[in-house]
Amino acid sequence: MFQDLSSKLDQAFQTLKGESKITDVNIAESVREIRRALLDADVNYEVAKKFTNGIKERAMGEDVLTAVNPGQQFTKIVHDELTELLGQERVDLSVADTPPTVILIAGLQGSGKTTFSAKLARYLKQENNRSPILAAADVYRPAAINQLKTLADSIDVPVYSIGQKDAVRVAKEAVSMAKSLALDTVIIDTAGRMHVDEEMMTEVAEIKEAVQPHETLFVVDSMTGQDAVNTAKEFNETINYDGVVLTKLDGDTRGGAALSIKTVVQKPIKFVSTGEKLDALSPFYPDRMSQRILG
Numbered sequence: 001m002f003q004d005l006s007s008k009l010d011q012a013f014q015t016l017k018g019e020s021k022i023t024d025v026n027i028a029e030s031v032r033e034i035r036r037a038l039l040d041a042d043v044n045y046e047v048a049k050k051f052t053n054g055i056k057e058r059a060m061g062e063d064v065l066t067a068v069n070p071g072q073q074f075t076k077i078v079h080d081e082l083t084e085l086l087g088q089e090r091v092d093l094s095v096a097d098t099p100p101t102v103i104l105i106a107g108l109q110g111s112g113k114t115t116f117s118a119k120l121a122r123y124l125k126q127e128n129n130r131s132p133i134l135a136a137a138d139v140y141r142p143a144a145i146n147q148l149k150t151l152a153d154s155i156d157v158p159v160y161s162i163g164q165k166d167a168v169r170v171a172k173e174a175v176s177m178a179k180s181l182a183l184d185t186v187i188i189d190t191a192g193r194m195h196v197d198e199e200m201m202t203e204v205a206e207i208k209e210a211v212q213p214h215e216t217l218f219v220v221d222s223m224t225g226q227d228a229v230n231t232a233k234e235f236n237e238t239i240n241y242d243g244v245v246l247t248k249l250d251g252d253t254r255g256g257a258a259l260s261i262k263t264v265v266q267k268p269i270k271f272v273s274t275g276e277k278l279d280a281l282s283p284f285y286p287d288r289m290s291q292r293i294l295g
C-alpha cells in the first residue's frame with residue numbers, strides 16, 4: 001500500500017541527503033518534492049499544501065540546518081507531521097456499558113461494507129474474544145444477504161435476516177436477538193447505492209435513530225480518489241459517523257486521497273482493509289502507517 005507515494009517521498013529525502021550542506025534553499029526544494037509526491041498520490045490539494053507548509057515551518061525553525069544529522073532531523077519532522085495528518089493517536093471502537101455494543105456500517109455500494117462487516121466480526125471474535133451477530137439490513141439485494149450469510153458461515157458467526165423486508169426492523173430485531181442470546185456485539189450491514197442519494201441517507205439515519213449505535217463506521221473505497229473525500233464529507237454531514245474504514249488499500253498505487261479524509265472530516269480512521277480475504281484487516285495506528293509510508 002502507498003508504494004508509489006513511499007518511493008516518491010524517499011526521492012525527496014535522497015535529494016536532501018545528497019547535499020553536502022543543508023540550506024533553506026534545499027529544504028524548500030525537498031518540501032516542494034514532497035508536495036509533488038503527495039499530489040501525484042492524489043492527496044487533496046489543500047491538505048497537501050497545509051501539510052508541506054507545516055513541515056517547512058518546522059524544518060526552518062527547528063535547527064535542521066545546524067543539527068548533527070540534518071537529513072535524519074528532517075525525516076523525523078516529516079514523520080511527525082504525517083502521523084498528525086493521519087490522526088496522531090489510535091482511536092478504539094466504543095463499547096457499550098451494558099451489552100450489546102451496536103456497530104452500524106454505512107457506505108456506498110461496492111465500497112466493501114459487507115466484506116468489512118464480516119471481517120470486523122471475525123476480528124472482534126478472534127482478537128477481542130467477543131461474540132458478535134451480524135444483521136443483514138442491506139435488504140434490497142438478495143445477493144448481498146446471501147454474501148453476508150456465506151461470509152458469516154465461514155467464521156461461524158450468526159446472521160439475523162428476515163429477507164428483503166424493512167431495514168429498520170431488521171436492525172432493531174437483531175439487537176433484541178443479541179440480548180436474548182447473550183451476544184455482546186451487533187454489527188449492522190446497511191444498503192448502499194452507487195452514489196450518495198437522499199433515500200439511502202434517510203434509511204441509514206432512520207436505522208441510526210432506531211438502534212442508537214455505540215459506533216457508526218463509514219466504509220470507503222480508497223481507490224475512488226477525490227470522490228472518497230467528497231463521499232466521506234456527505235455521509236458525515238448526514239449521519240455524523242464516529243470513524244472511517246479505508247478499504248482496498250492493497251489495490252492502489254495512488255489512493256492518497258484517503259489520507260486526506262481525517263483532515264477534511266475530522267473523524268479518525270479506525271481500520272484499513274487490504275484484501276478480499278477475511279483476515280485482511282488491520283486496526284489503524286497513525287504512527288505505524290506514517291512509518292510504513294516513509295519506509
Ligand code: GDP
Pocket residue numbers: 107108109110111112113114115116147192247248249250251273274275276280
Ligand atoms: P458492499 O457493496 O459495500 O457491501 O461491498 P462488498 O463487501 O460486496 O465488496 C465489493 C467488492 O470489493 C467485493 O468483490 C469484495 O471482495 C471486494 N473487496 C472488499 N474489500 C476489499 C479490499 O480491502 N481489497 C480488495 N482488493 N477487495 C476488496
